[in-house]
Amino acid sequence: MKLSKLALVAAAAITAASPILAGELVFPSLSYRTGPYAANGTPVADGFADYFTLLNERDGGIGGVMTKVIECETGYSTEKGVECYESTKGEGSLVYMPLSTGITYQLIPKVTADDIPMLTTGYGRTSAANGAVFSNVFNFPANYWQGASVAVNHILDQENGDIKGKTIALLYHNSAYGKEPIRTLEALAEKHGFDLTLLPVDHPGQEQKSQWLQIRRERPDYVVMWGWGVMNQVAIQEAANIKFPMDKFIGIWWSGSENDVIPAGAAADGYKALTFHAVGTDFPVFEDIQKYVVDAGKAAGTGENVGTVLYNRGMYGAMLAAEAAKVAQKMHGVAEITPSQMRDGLENLVMNDEIAAAIGFGGFGPNFEVSCANHGGPGLAAVQQWDAANQKWNLITDFMAPDMDVIQPLIDEDSAAYAAENNITPRDCN
Amino acid sequence: MSADFYYTIEVIINGLMTGVLYSLVALGFVLIFKASGVFNYAQGVMALFAALTLVGLQNGQIPFAPLINSIFGTNLSTFGWTLPTVVAIVLALGVMVLFAYLVERYILRYLVGQDPVILFMATIGLAYFMEGFGDLMWGADIKKLDVGLPQGGNVWLESATEGWAEGFYGFYIDNLDIWATFIAVVLVIGLMVFSQYTKTGRALRAVADDNQAAMSVGISLRAIWVIVWSLAGFVALVAGTMWGAKSGVQFSLSLIALKALPVLMLGGFTSIPGAIVGGMIIGVGEKLFEYSIGPMIGGATENWFAYVLALLFLVFRPQGLFGEKIIERV
Structure with a gap:
């Protein structure tokens, strides 16, 4: 009798502890709400979580199945990111979005072996755009090499199509992430005849006096930035200090949030950054977010982040994952x-x-x-510019295409090298 | 003189001023190590916490607002008023004194007589606790800190020296760095006067020399620890304010402690002038190396070169430039 009671209790406990309820679509969120990059990680995680809350509250989930976000704190640490993957993959996780290029590199072989997809929107390994080699990795709608090309295209537009003899300085985070655009920019420098100056900044980027003294001495025509976290704020402040023209200072999309410009105050006015999605809240989905999520008290954060660049990016990533889930339901009839x-x-x-x-x-x-x-999409990106007086970003261009004549051979070359190193036979996509 | 010569001078001056900012962080470590032999791992987080508190008070932010809101369903964020900078600084200092008292009351009191490594481990725990507590209290968003100090290149100096050589655009020195240097000088003079000419300062030195002997003549070790942690909190407030004014107050501020370590290795853990001179040597050394050698080897040399420089000094003076020579009887 005692034994059967014990078995009953154990069975109840196992049921209660079971992480997935029947009929749930699980979307893991590898977030960082703590540590040196918390200010950026928090709005992205909020946007991601809020969109799935919206789907549950408004639509009853996706295709009639409720969604569930399981959040795991990485602190932007690669080791913790891998731990998060290992601890959550058994919970029915449908797609990983690690929000870190370092974690992405570590997870590529793991997700491929486990047959779980990974979506790295605007970050990660660029050559993963080659779906024939990277079967489980996706990096649409745009990747770093495409971003570098769009930045150069924008500079070409500003200079009436001729940048021969001009100097472009790349100020970059001295990490795998920051080094991603170098190869593309070198190829583009060769094609368009501009000089490329490389200025690495060590983590975390709190001190950049040497780099900005060099910029002041050498007076490049444009500065392109691949920064993250405090590196962005310090760079924009230092640019303002040496009176570098802000409209000639262009950041990648990870160097273009409100967090990056607000600390510099009015001095940041005119600073530009790339983006692969729109800014602000002037879209119908935000009315629903307000009604079903924020006003209902179900928001992941305080609701103050809604409409900011990084919140929108988290929400956009969640939307792409949710739409892919709808396609999968339709394709497989389940x-x-x-x-x-x-x-x-x-x-x-x-x-x-x-x-x-x-x-x-x-x-x-x-x-x-x-x-x-093609797991990377066409790589369209637009340029946004900071309006310090009104404290908002404005899109100042349409979504522009990158120079795929330069980028595609680089993607092919890099992915072929990866396939050779890892004994991968590319899939036949024909 | 060529433009290169003037640019080298510019790099040296900027290196000196950056070094002073490193010294501000290193000073906090020195104060606590000198008085108690504890290497305070939490010094960087103290600078972060002090700056968070200052900007939170300035902006009239309600502490723990997100926590209160999630428990009680309220929608609180600010009190609706702002505080003058001076008042906010005084209150932030009060918070750091309270923090020092709590550290003594709930951590150090129970660790008297323990091995230094135990105390060091306790400060590691304290650092992680404070980081989480600071997040809970003030939030993780980046905050603009404006204490009225001017920023940007010094226009007068730039225009007065422009054209001294062909291709020379004049000396660039950040006004904030000039102010930081001035404040650091005042701070160091104040600390030295305090330790030399006040009764409490002499008690601090007595404890630093021999805490057993100091206790035997009636000096309260606990009171000294509260005072010294309060002083370190004050120094952390100054360092956090200076660095926070440059980049906004955010959680990466705690990493500035990494910049203080080579300064301490070079200047010694027990010398206030050592922290200043060490900071300036590190600042000038790393900037000059980056300027002259950096471009040849791909740049980003400053982080590691600071440690190489400190290690080179350690080969010849293991106790650091100004540290006390360790003599142990066997």
Whole structure:
């Protein structure tokens, strides 16, 4: 009798402890709300979580199945990110979005072996755009090499198409992330005849006096920045200090949030950054976020972040994952999809005006199609500029195409080298 | 003189001033180590916490607002008023004194007589606790800190020296760095006067020399620890304010402690002038190396070169430039 009671209690405990309820689509969130990059990690995680809350509250989940976000704190540490992956992959996790290039590099072989997809929107390993080699990794809608090319294209526009003899300085975080654009910029420098100056900044980037004294001495025509966290704020303040023209200072999309410009105050006015999605809250989805999530007291944060660049980015990433889940449900005719089916959904994702408008994201991001061969999309990006007086970013260009004539050979070369190193036979995508 | 010559001078001056900012962080370590033999791992986080408190008080931010809101369903964020900078500084200092008292009351009191490594481990725990506590109390968002100090290049100096050589654009020195240097000089003079000419200062020195002997003549070790941690809190407030004014107050501020370590290795853990001179040597050394050799080897040399420089000094003076020579009888 005692034994059967014990078994009953044990069974109840196991049921209670079970992390997944039947009929839940699990989306892990590898976030960082603590540590030196917390100020950036928090709004991204909030946007990601709030969008899935919206889907549950407004639509009853995705395809009739409720979603569940399981958050794991990485502190932007690669080791902790890998631990998070290992501890959550068994919970039915459909897709990983690690929000760190360092973690992404470590997870590429793991997700491939486990047949779980990974989506790195605007970060990670650029050559993962080659879906024939990187079957489980996706980096649409844009990657770093495309970002570098769009930055150069914008400079070309500013200089009436001729930048021969001009100097562009790349101020970059001295890490795998910061070094990503160098190869592309070197190729573009050769093509367009500009001089490239490389200025690495060591982590975390709190002290950049040497780099900015060099910029003041050498007077490059443009500075392009690949920074993150405190490096961005210090760089923008130092640029203002030496009176470097802000409209000639262009950051990658990870150097273009409100956090980066507000500490410099009015001096940051005119600073530019790339983006692969729109800014602000002037889209129907935000009305729903306000109504179903923030006003209902179900927001992941205080609600103050809604509409900021990084919140929007987290929400946009969640939307892309949710749309891919819908595609997977349709393709396989089941509501409760597996990670492998989710991979298929990501590989067949189509974002166009009609789909975007139907979910309240009309005009929020560029149109693109993912395919077996192309996991990176067309890489369209726009330029946003900071208006310090009104404390807001304004999009000042349309979404522009990168120079794929330069980038595609680099992607092919790098992915082929990865395939050779790891004994991967590229898939036949024809 | 060529432009290169003037630019080298500019690098040296900027290195000296950056070094002073490193020294401000190193000073906090020195004060606590000198008085208690504890290497305070939490000094960087103390600078962060002090700056967070200062900017929170200035902006009238309600402490623990997100926590209160999530428990009681309220929507609090600020009191609706702002405080003058001077008042906020005084109150922030009060918070750091309270913090010093609590550290003594709840941590150090129970560790008297323990091995130094135990005390060091306790400060590691304290650092992580304070980081989380600071996040809970003031939030993790980046805060603009404006204490009225001017920022940007000194226009007068720049225009007065412009054109001294062909291709020379005039000396660039950040006004904030000039102020930081001035404040650091006043701080060091104040600390030295305090330790030389006041009764409490003499008691601090007595404890630093021999705490057993100091206790035998009636000096309260606990009171001394509260005072010395309060002083370190004050220094942390100054350092956090200076660094926070440059980059905004954010959690990466705690990492400035990494910049203080080579300064301490070079200047010695027990010398206030050592922290200043060490900071300036590190500042000038790393900037000159980056300027002259950096471009040849790919740049980003400052972080590691500071440690190489400190290690070179250690080969010849293991106790640091101004540290006390360790003599142990066997």
